[in-house]
Amino acid sequence: xxxxxxxxxxxxxxxxxxxxxxxxxxxxxxxxxxxxSFFSPVNVVGVIGSDFDGSLLSFLKKRGVDFKGLSVESxxxxxxxxxxxxxxxxxxxxxxxxxxxxxxxxxxPTSYKSSEYxxxxxxxxxxxxDVLSQLKQPRLVVLDTMNFWISGKRQxxxxxxxxxxxxxxxxxxxxxxxxxxxxxxxxxxxxxxxPKALVVKKGEHGxxxxxxxxxxFAPAFPLEVVKDPTGAGDTFAGGFVGFLSAAGDLNxxxxxxxxxxxxTLASFTVEDFSFNRLIGLTRDEIEERVDRFREITRF
Amino acid sequence: xxxxxxxxxxxxxxxxxxxxxxxxxxxxxxxxxxxxSFFSPVNVVGVIGSDFDGSLLSFLKKRGVDFKGLSVESxxxxxxxxxxxxxxxxxxxxxxxxxxxxxxxxxxPTSYKSSEYxxxxxxxxxxxxDVLSQLKQPRLVVLDTMNFWISGKRQxxxxxxxxxxxxxxxxxxxxxxxxxxxxxxxxxxxxxxxPKALVVKKGEHGxxxxxxxxxxFAPAFPLEVVKDPTGAGDTFAGGFVGFLSAAGDLNxxxxxxxxxxxxTLASFTVEDFSFNRLIGLTRDEIEERVDRFREITRF
Numbered sequence: 001x002x003x004x005x006x007x008x009x010x011x012x013x014x015x016x017x018x019x020x021x022x023x024x025x026x027x028x029x030x031x032x033x034x035x036x037s038f039f040s041p042v043n044v045v046g047v048i049g050s051d052f053d054g055s056l057l058s059f060l061k062k063r064g065v066d067f068k069g070l071s072v073e074s075x076x077x078x079x080x081x082x083x084x085x086x087x088x089x090x091x092x093x094x095x096x097x098x099x100x101x102x103x104x105x106x107x108x109p110t111s112y113k114s115s116e117y118x119x120x121x122x123x124x125x126x127x128x129x130d131v132l133s134q135l136k137q138p139r140l141v142v143l144d145t146m147n148f149w150i151s152g153k154r155q156x157x158x159x160x161x162x163x164x165x166x167x168x169x170x171x172x173x174x175x176x177x178x179x180x181x182x183x184x185x186x187x188x189x190x191x192x193x194x195p196k197a198l199v200v201k202k203g204e205h206g207x208x209x210x211x212x213x214x215x216x217f218a219p220a221f222p223l224e225v226v227k228d229p230t231g232a233g234d235t236f237a238g239g240f241v242g243f244l245s246a247a248g249d250l251n252x253x254x255x256x257x258x259x260x261x262x263x264t265l266a267s268f269t270v271e272d273f274s275f276n277r278l279i280g281l282t283r284d285e286i287e288e289r290v291d292r293f294r295e296i297t298r299f
Numbered sequence: 300x301x302x303x304x305x306x307x308x309x310x311x312x313x314x315x316x317x318x319x320x321x322x323x324x325x326x327x328x329x330x331x332x333x334x335x336s337f338f339s340p341v342n343v344v345g346v347i348g349s350d351f352d353g354s355l356l357s358f359l360k361k362r363g364v365d366f367k368g369l370s371v372e373s374x375x376x377x378x379x380x381x382x383x384x385x386x387x388x389x390x391x392x393x394x395x396x397x398x399x400x401x402x403x404x405x406x407x408p409t410s411y412k413s414s415e416y417x418x419x420x421x422x423x424x425x426x427x428x429d430v431l432s433q434l435k436q437p438r439l440v441v442l443d444t445m446n447f448w449i450s451g452k453r454q455x456x457x458x459x460x461x462x463x464x465x466x467x468x469x470x471x472x473x474x475x476x477x478x479x480x481x482x483x484x485x486x487x488x489x490x491x492x493x494p495k496a497l498v499v500k501k502g503e504h505g506x507x508x509x510x511x512x513x514x515x516f517a518p519a520f521p522l523e524v525v526k527d528p529t530g531a532g533d534t535f536a537g538g539f540v541g542f543l544s545a546a547g548d549l550n551x552x553x554x555x556x557x558x559x560x561x562x563t564l565a566s567f568t569v570e571d572f573s574f575n576r577l578i579g580l581t582r583d584e585i586e587e588r589v590d591r592f593r594e595i596t597r598f
Contacts, residue, residue, distance in 0.1 A: 017480075087480045181316075181386045183503070184523040204482070205504035208518070215595045219507070219516035224483040256598035296514045297596050299555035 001139075001245040005032045006045040006106045006131050007121025007234075009052070009070075013081035013095075014273060016088065018227040024274035025056045027078065028121035028144070031231035034278045035238025035265040036119070037063040038286065040245040043112045045069035045131070049077040049100045059279060068109045073100040088226050089203055108134045117245040119237055120164070122146045125156035132163055140250060142166045142241050143195070144233070150176050162194035165250070168237055170201045197255060199240065199262075201233060209259050216256045219297065221267035221289065228273040232266040235278070239265030264289045300438075300544040304331045305344040305405045305430050306420025306533075308351070308369075312380035312394075313572060315387065317526040323573035324355045326377065327420035327443070330530035333577045334537025334564040335418070336362040337585065339544040342411045344368035344430070348376040348399045358578060367408045372399040387525050388502055407433045416544040418536055419463070421445045424455035431462055439549060441465045441540050442494070443532070449475050461493035464549070467536055469500045496554060498539065498561075500532060508558050515555045518596065520566035520588065527572040531565040534577070538564030563588045 005028075012026035029046045036042045041064045050072060057067060078101035081094040106127055108115075116139035120128040125145065132141065143164035149157050150173060161167055167190065171183060180186035187198055187210050197211040204226075206219040240262035247254040264286055271277045304327075311325035328345045335341050340363045349371060356366060377400035380393040405426055407414075415438040419427040424444065431440065442463035448456050449472060460466055466489065470482060479485035482499065486509050489497055496510040503525075505518040539561035546553040563585055570576045 182523060182525065184521055188523075202504065205501065206516070206518070208521075215521055216598065217505070217518035217521075217595050218598075219505070219518075222483055222507075222514055222516075224481060224487075226481065253598075260598050294598070296516050297598075299515065299517075299552075299559050299593070299596075 001040050001117055001248070002115050003036050003040050003042045003117040003119065003241060003245050004045065004108070004112055004115035004135075005029045005036070005042060005119045005121060006128070007032065007119075007123055008078055008101060009046045009048050010078040010080050010101075011052075012230055012274065013079070014228055014230050015083040016228050017084070017086055018225070019273065021228075021273045023079070025053070026080070026230060026274060028234040030056065030060065030275070031234035031269065032119055032121060032238040032241075033060050033065045034063070034275060035235040036242035036245070037065050038239075038265075038283055039242030040064075040117070041066065043069055043115055045106045045108060045112065047071045047073055047100050047104045049073060049075045052077045056275060069107070069112055071107075073103075075100045077101075082230070084229065088229055091229075106131050106134075116140065117241055118142065119241050120144065120160065121234060121237070125149050125153050125160045128160045129156060129163070132160070140165050140241075140244060142168060142237065144168050144237060145173070147173055147176055158193055161190070164195050166197045166199065167195040168199040168201065168233075168240070170203070170233075174200055196250070199259065201236065203229075207236070207259055207263060209255055211252055211255050214252050216252070216259060218259045218263050218293070221263060221293065222296070223267060223271065226270045229270050230274070231269045235269040236262040236266040239263070260290055260293050261286070264293060300339050300416055300547070301414050302335050302339050302341045302416040302418065302540060302544050303344065303407070303411055303414035303434075304328045304335070304341060304418045304420060305427070306331070306418075306422055307377055307400060308345045308347050309377040309379050309400075310351075311529055311573065312378070313527055313529050314382040315527050316383070316385055317524070318572065320527075320572045322378070324352070325379070325529060325573060327533040329355065329359065329574070330533035330568065331418055331420060331537040331540075332359055332364045333362070333574060334534040335541035335544070336364050337538075337564075337582055338541030339363075339416070340365065342368055342414055344405045344407060344411065346370045346372055346399050346403045348372060348374045351376045355574060368406070368411055370406075372402075374399045376400075381529070383528065387528055390528075405430050405433075415439065416540055417441065418540050419443065419459065420533060420536070424448050424452050424459045427459045428455060428462070431459070439464050439540075439543060441467060441536065443467050443536060444472070446472055446475055457492055460489070463494050465496045465498065466494040467498040467500065467532075467539070469502070469532075473499055495549070498558065500535065502528075506535070506558055506562060508554055510551055510554050513551050515551070515558060517558045517562050517592070520562060520592065521595070522566060522570065525569045528569050529573070530568045534568040535561040535565040538562070559589055559592050560585070563592065
């Protein structure tokens with residue numbers, strides 16, 4: 001089952017209480033791919049500038065990630081800079097240089113158009129709709145977004161939500177999208193927009209899944225050191241969609257496990273900056289942590 | 300196995316987005332007792348003024364709560380007033396009239412001195428130490444406190460922490476007590492103060508337990524309507540200590556279940572103001588919700 005991801009590729013400059021990296025590889029498609037490729041081949045649609053170093057891409061290619069859909073444009077790669085607060089729950093954006101990403105128009109190579117598992121990473125919802133229009137018969141569309149589009153492109157966002165099967169968002173976005181303070185009521189309102197399932201991410205407090213009136217809660221894996229939360233959400237999505245692509249059926253049992261695999265992959269990401277922990281991560285380490293997730297939640 | 304609780308009895312005036320109650324019964328000992336009495340007989344040490352209406356006490360007596368340790372003093376009962384914010388996570392204290400509670404000196408009736416399961420609800424840590432000194436041979440001492448004592452009576456608080464088996468606190472208090480932003484590091488630091496186990500409450504995000512290097516995470520039960528969070532922490536403690544008193548052995552399996560019973564009892568409390576939901580609550584309703592907890596966390 002091949003997976004398609006469409007989103008950003010970036011150089012991130014990130015400062016946390018544990019250190020700083022400058023121009024480290026980042027972006028939703030690469031974080032997603034590094035996780036999803038543990039489960040299924042991944043096709044990437046994105047854009048980089050001529051300055052982007054190829055070593056991370058080479059690593060991902062060996063893991064079964066295809067970059068036929070990657071455009072290389074003259075100019076610089078998208079750059080983002082941020083600083084995390086002491087408690088790591090909040091961050092300030094220090095700069096955003098869209099560069100070649102500003103004119104990003106996702107074009108799916110012919111072989112990608114029959115992809116079955118789709119992850120629409122956080123980009124302009126109009127572009128997300130454009131991606132959907134290029135697909136033949138996707139089996140599962142999973143959507144991400146950010147607060148910027150909730151206020152700025154609400155109509156297009158609601159349209160792409162209505163066309164998605166699973167919408168992944170965080171608790172703040174759920175409140176902002178619906179105006180509801182109570183999370184349960186916000187969830188009801190978002191499900192009424194069309195998606196079959198919701199995943200609400202709550203950062204250090206874990207994630208919850210809602211599907212056919214059933215709930216599932218997963219804690220975040222307890223870590224003594226969180227060095228850099230950047231990419232956690234996208235590796236969560238990578239583990240989540242990756243697991244579902246391998247499992248096949250969309251049902252509550254598979255969705256529960258998908259949330260745990262997503263949470264597990266995200267927990268590795270934050271243990272170090274950029275892709276430092278994800279490079280070298282093994283399937284055995286993942287399975288071991290999934291077992292520990294079971295141990296910390298069973299009763 | 301009889302349980303002893305020492306703490307406050309109050310009239311609460313509470314305003315939330317769902318309404319307001321004036322001079323409604325409250326206080327840690329009564330919320331605790333209403334939950335713990337589902338499992339074992341409960342002995343209460345506290346103080347009320349001559350103005351306290353006896354109907355809630357009569358109800359609790361029928362449930363196996365003993366009030367031999369209750370002093371009735373001339374004057375008014377402790378009164379607290381608070382207003383919750385729209386998201387229910389924060390509240391402002393509008394007034395605190397200690398009244399007869401100001402001179403509270405816990406004196407254990409002789410028959411209480413051999414109590415085995417002890418809950419030291421949130422009062423001055425010097426009084427908590429005094430209670431411990433009156434006990435013969437407690438089997439399990441469970442401690443609660445609040446931020447006020449962390450800053451105001453730190454030395455006495457550390458002493459009573461060191462003499463307790465299980466310390467229940469919330470995540471903010473854990474950070475404040477240790478100066479550690481990372482919760483895992485804060486937990487390590489608090490365990491180094493002496494208790495065998497910690498329960499860290501995270502409000503709508505659930506609770507976590509740490510015992511002998513093992514973790515357990517429980518979500519908060521998902522509710523569409525949270526009318527009044529007052530008393531949630533004390534009914535959590537009541538379900539937690541109550542379950543342990545009935546289960547007997549202190550081990551990880553029992554502690555896991557105790558957290559779930561605590562969370563279950565708390566989830567009923569917040570569905571209505573004061574004791575409105577707890578009066579009439581049945582053991583069957585509790586067991587049903589415990590089953591639903593299993594359903595929303597298993598994978």
